[in-house]
Amino acid sequence: MIDQINQLKTEIQSFRIENVDSLEAFRLQFLSRNGKVQSMFGLMAMVPKEEKALVGKAMNEVKNLAQNVFDTAKSKLASNETKVFGALDDISLPVEPTYTGSFHPLTQALDDIKQIFYRLGFNIADGPELEDDFHNFTALNFPPDHPARDMQDTFFIRKSDDADVNDLVLRTHTSPVQIRLMKEKKPPIRSIMPGRVFRNEAVTAKSYFQFNQVEGLYVDERVTMGELIETLVMFSKLMYGSDVNYRVRPSFFPFTEPSIEMDIWWDNDTGGQWLEILGAGMVDPNVFEAVKIDPEKYSGYAFGMGVDRIAMLRYGIDDIRLLYDNDIRFLKQFTS
Numbered sequence: 560m561i562d563q564i565n566q567l568k569t570e571i572q573s574f575r576i577e578n579v580d581s582l583e584a585f586r587l588q589f590l591s592r593n594g595k596v597q598s599m600f601g602l603m604a605m606v607p608k609e610e611k612a613l614v615g616k617a618m619n620e621v622k623n624l625a626q627n628v629f630d631t632a633k634s635k636l637a638s639n640e641t642k643v644f645g646a647l648d649d650i651s652l653p654v655e656p657t658y659t660g661s662f663h664p665l666t667q668a669l670d671d672i673k674q675i676f677y678r679l680g681f682n683i684a685d686g687p688e689l690e691d692d693f694h695n696f697t698a699l700n701f702p703p704d705h706p707a708r709d710m711q712d713t714f715f716i717r718k719s720d721d722a723d724v725n726d727l728v729l730r731t732h733t734s735p736v737q738i739r740l741m742k743e744k745k746p747p748i749r750s751i752m753p754g755r756v757f758r759n760e761a762v763t764a765k766s767y768f769q770f771n772q773v774e775g776l777y778v779d780e781r782v783t784m785g786e787l788i789e790t791l792v793m794f795s796k797l798m799y800g801s802d803v804n805y806r807v808r809p810s811f812f813p814f815t816e817p818s819i820e821m822d823i824w825w826d827n828d829t830g831g832q833w834l835e836i837l838g839a840g841m842v843d844p845n846v847f848e849a850v851k852i853d854p855e856k857y858s859g860y861a862f863g864m865g866v867d868r869i870a871m872l873r874y875g876i877d878d879i880r881l882l883y884d885n886d887i888r889f890l891k892q893f894t895s
């Protein structure tokens with residue numbers, strides 16, 4: 560007998576009341592005069608005297624349960640909710656937190672870089688990832704036998720011995736976009752050019768075959784080296800805080816003269832170290848000649864920064880490969 564009562568209890572508990580129709584079905588099945596609860600009470604006559612108290616109690620419990628489920632569902636439906644109701648629903652239970660996704664650390668760093676240069680009066684330009692030798696090297700004043708053109712660093716898509724055929728390469732830096740911009744537009748030009756670049760290097764914690772750069776170019780009359788350094792210092796402070804520790808060193812690039820590099824001090828467990836975040840300099844007159852801008856009238860500065868480096872520095876990431884694995888356990892840590 561008790562088994563039958565429990566069976567009925569389970570039936571009541573698993574019944575899903577979703578709308579007025581199923582509410583009525585529930586009433587007919589369990590609570591009406593011919594319903595299962597009434598029929599259950601009809602069996603009371605067969606129960607031995609000494610068990611009557613116990614069985615009666617269990618039956619009353621089931622009856623109350625059915626009535627409760629009915630009443631709750633009815634008032635919920637009346638208050639116009641569309642959820643599925645049943646005896647097992649407890650809408651006050653806490654839910655499992657869900658991961659709603661986050662921006663990739665590279666995207667976050669890039670957004671901040673764009674924001675800073677936007678404030679400094681730069682607009683945004685872009686160019687193709689598949690470049691020709693002219694834009695990636697020649698117009699940027701790379702001598703014909705420069706080692707950077709070597710197979711070791713450059714992914715060649717088309718390589719030809721015929722001097723009239725332009726080699727096709729995956730761009731090794733964003734500087735070719737400078738060339739495209741200067742061919743298209745007259746000064747003043749003040750733009751940043753974010754983009755992905757490629758180098759045929761061994762994959763290690765510190766280097767990868769692709770990474771991201773933001774190129775910058777400012778061309779006008781009387782642009783000076785002082786303005787370049789001022790802009791880069793301003794950038795570092797806005798990016799890393801006004802107490803950032805930076806240094807500027809002389810360097811060499813074929814397309815700038817003079818050339819510099821900027822390092823940021825990275826504090827870590829092993830005592831810290833200088834990390835190079837960008838190369839820069841004054842646009843070389845030969846570059847102006849290649850794009851037919853008069854170097855007597857105009858001057859300009861250019862810079863190219865590594866977005867991966869900047870993101871790694873900012874978030875304390877010590878292996879560049881983490882940026883490209885798309886491991887959810889890594890990405891989850893950048894929910895903002």
Ligand code: PHE
Pocket residue numbers: 731732733734774812815837838839840861862863864
């Ligand atoms: N293109 C250089 C590089 O990839 C960086 C650079 C850009 C240097 C502009 C000077 C001016 O290393």
